[in-house]
């Protein structure tokens with residue numbers, strides 16, 4: 001009877017526990033836990049490290065809670081010590097202030113070190129690629145200033161090369177996120193934000209807008225295709241030869257709210273990215289106090 005009651009009461013915890021246990025088996029459903037580049041990997045290590053340090057506190061506290069509730073329960077014949085005059089314990093105070101201070105200190109130091117490193121390119125001996133990204137309603141425009149080509153809703157990058165994404169928005173603010181390559185960064189009207197990412201291996205990496213922007217938001221997905229340098233070069237040449245240029249009129253068309261497929265352009269209006277950033281400087285979302 002007692003045992004049955006115990007299981008009835010702890011049912012939500014058991015279900016939650018099983019849920020976590022089974023989910024842990026399918027990594028591919030959690031791209032953040034399957035990083036494919038140095039940025040994603042160091043963020044993954046930060047996640048694991050934080051989870052372990054948090055568990056150091058949470059697990060013993062929950063175990064002690066269960067023990068206390070059981071040990072000191074109101075029950076005839078319970079011989080647990082009863083000490084109503086007990087006031088304090090220097091030893092316990094030291095333990096429950098000392099451990100958290102230590103953990104917050106270590107976690108803070110590690111987090112600051114890791115995240116500040118991500119402001120710089122992940123590797124320094126390879127010349128980086130720059131891609132300018134404009135988030136629109138409801139599509140992503142990628143521009144390659146060195147190659148002078150542009151794409152919509154997909155971009156190719158060479159494997160093993162650090163890529164500097166420079167982000168802005170010509171629509172509501174959004175957030176640029178390629179979970180397997182690294183954390184998200186905001187794209188905001190009137191601002192240019194930098195995000196370093198790198199793919200170690202050839203592969204197709206899914207990306208999406210991580211900030212709700214209205215009706216077509218669910219379609220703001222894009223692909224980051226990491227390819228060997230030679231195929232990347234061939235791809236650029238191919239686009240230069242076969243794709244139409246993006247004109248100013250074409251951009252105005254693209255800017256109109258709507259969803260889009262993958263598109264490629266052999267050229268784009270010079271200075272488009274900077275014009276978009278400057279034009280939106282008076283946008284309310286870029287006001288500074």
Ligand SMILES: [Cu+2]
Pocket residue numbers: 188191285286
């Ligand atoms: Cu901002």
